[in-house]
Amino acid sequence: MSFKERVYSLLRKVPKGKVVTYGQLAKMAGKPRAARAIGVFMRINPDAPRTPCHRVVASDGSLTGYSAQGGVKKKKRMLVEEGVFFIKDKVDLAKSCLNNRYTFTS
DNA sequence: AAAATGACGGTGT
DNA sequence: TACACCGCCATTT
Numbered sequence: 001m002s003f004k005e006r007v008y009s010l011l012r013k014v015p016k017g018k019v020v021t022y023g024q025l026a027k028m029a030g031k032p033r034a035a036r037a038i039g040v041f042m043r044i045n046p047d048a049p050r051t052p053c054h055r056v057v058a059s060d061g062s063l064t065g066y067s068a069q070g071g072v073k074k075k076k077r078m079l080v081e082e083g084v085f086f087i088k089d090k091v092d093l094a095k096s097c098l099n100n101r102y103t104f105t106s
Numbered sequence: 107a108a109a110a111t112g113a114c115g116g117t118g119t
Numbered sequence: 120t121a122c123a124c125c126g127c128c129a130t131t132t
Contacts, residue, residue, distance in 0.1 A: 035114040037129040065113025
C-alpha cells in the first residue's frame, strides 16, 4: 500500500463536521514532513465522492484550494453545511479540528 | 536517474 | 493580518 493510499484511507475516516490539516494527515500516515505532497494527492483526488478532500485545510485554518467545480468558495459552503465553525474565511481549528488519532488497522 | 509539480508549513518582515 | 522566502516530499515524466 502506497503512502498516497494510506492518506486517502485515513481521510475517509474523518467525520462530518470536523476538518484535518495537511500536516496532521501527513503525521498520521507516518511522514510528518509530507504535507506538501499530500496537497498534490488532494488535487488529483481520483475518488472525490468517496474521499472527503474538502475536509482538509491548511495549518492556520485557511482553505488553500479545491480543484472541483466551485473552488474554495464551494468548499467553504460544504464545510459550513456540515457544521464546521468559521472565523471569517478560516476554519476555527480550536472547535472543528480533528485532534483524535486514527490508525490504519482500526 | 534526474527534473518537474504543487490544495504545505514555519519563519521573518 | 499579510506577504515573501525557502525547505520539504511523494509521484510522475
